[in-house]
Amino acid sequence: MAAESKIDALGQFELHTALGAVGRSVNFTNSNLMMVLSATVLLSILYFGMKPRAVVPGRLQALAEIAYSGIMGMAVGSIGPEGKRYFPFVFTVFFFVLLGNLLGLLPYSFTYTSHVAVTFGLAMIVIITVTAVALAIHGLKFFSYFLPEGAPLWLAPLIIPIEIISYLSRPVSLAIRLFANMVAGHVMFEVFATFAVLLAGAGAVGTIAGIVPMALNVVLVGFELLVAALQAYVFAILTCIYLHDAVHLH
Amino acid sequence: MADEGGSFNDRLRAAEQRRLDEQPKPSPYTAGNTSPMGIGVRVGVELVAAMAVSVAIGWGLDRWLGTRPWLTGLSVLLGGAAGVANVWRLMKPAKPRQD
Numbered sequence: 001m002a003a004e005s006k007i008d009a010l011g012q013f014e015l016h017t018a019l020g021a022v023g024r025s026v027n028f029t030n031s032n033l034m035m036v037l038s039a040t041v042l043l044s045i046l047y048f049g050m051k052p053r054a055v056v057p058g059r060l061q062a063l064a065e066i067a068y069s070g071i072m073g074m075a076v077g078s079i080g081p082e083g084k085r086y087f088p089f090v091f092t093v094f095f096f097v098l099l100g101n102l103l104g105l106l107p108y109s110f111t112y113t114s115h116v117a118v119t120f121g122l123a124m125i126v127i128i129t130v131t132a133v134a135l136a137i138h139g140l141k142f143f144s145y146f147l148p149e150g151a152p153l154w155l156a157p158l159i160i161p162i163e164i165i166s167y168l169s170r171p172v173s174l175a176i177r178l179f180a181n182m183v184a185g186h187v188m189f190e191v192f193a194t195f196a197v198l199l200a201g202a203g204a205v206g207t208i209a210g211i212v213p214m215a216l217n218v219v220l221v222g223f224e225l226l227v228a229a230l231q232a233y234v235f236a237i238l239t240c241i242y243l244h245d246a247v248h249l250h
Numbered sequence: 251m252a253d254e255g256g257s258f259n260d261r262l263r264a265a266e267q268r269r270l271d272e273q274p275k276p277s278p279y280t281a282g283n284t285s286p287m288g289i290g291v292r293v294g295v296e297l298v299a300a301m302a303v304s305v306a307i308g309w310g311l312d313r314w315l316g317t318r319p320w321l322t323g324l325s326v327l328l329g330g331a332a333g334v335a336n337v338w339r340l341m342k343p344a345k346p347r348q349d
Contacts, residue, residue: 165325
């Protein structure tokens with residue numbers, strides 16, 4: 001009993017192989033499974049949503065259209081008219097993160113955005129893409145980005161390293177923000193849920209008192225839905241802002 | 251009917267444009283995260299991220315060039331400055347767009 005009653009808040013983030021023997025032999029983890037699932041969900045919504053091609057959309061088609069026009073509005077609104085070119089990238093990033101966050105809230109599932117390897121990988125994809133876009137559009141003029149116009153030249157030895165560090169810290173802050181938000185939320189779930197179970201094990205009074213952490217968890221689910229959407233939005237809008245900087249320099 | 255539809259679309263577009271122009275543009279950096287708690291966490295993450303990246307670079311350069319304490323020390327100062335620059339970029343008032 002003593003070993004079981006410990007609050008194991010981080011056990012939920014452990015990777016296991018999924019899909020039985022096949023998964024074990026190729027090291028296909030529950031994280032990979034959730035990624036495939038979120039891609040399937042997104043593609044199904046888009047495919048089956050747009051299949052009717054109705055002028056007045058049904059529910060699923062409205063969802064697909066809102067997804068499209070919402071991200072298109074975000075990309076064009078914050079990058080400019082050139083944003084259309086980067087729309088597929090922003091769309092993919094947004095929905096990969098959003099579905100990872102949302103599917104991770106389902107019981108027995110796994111939140112792949114709670115692993116810094118995933119979020120940092122995503123952030124590196126974003127930053128490398130942004131840098132490649134900037135280099136492709138502006139060539140070597142891109143490096144003038146590190147010396148803001150109007151800065152006195154004698155400050156250049158100080159400003160250039162600071163700007164380079166600031167630029168390189170983008171993927172780190174992008175990754176840590178998403179990762180920390182998801183981990184914090186899921187740890188709180190686990191702690192409150194375990195607390196409720198522990199109280200229930202402590203007799204009749206404990207069972208009644210256990211309602212309090214249960215209720216907290218219910219509130220927390222709503223809050224985590226907000227965080228899931230918000231963090232996906234922040235990730236996507238920051239991608240757009242970095243692309244804006246890459247396209248326009250400053 | 252057809253040209254009336256066209257004129258309606260034109261007027262709709264004009265109205266949408268007017269609505270867009272009237273709306274104040276929120277600062278894109280703080281977009282969607284305007285609660286004091288959210289901003290506080292973002293500022294903290296920006297400071298820590300800049301410092302971590304900077305110290306990692308300084309430490310690596312020190313190992314590579316064999317100048318053990320000096321570049322790490324310098325990078326702490328630069329990382330702090332870069333963190334403040336990040337926070338300034340996060341909090342500065344939105345400038346009018348000029349695309």
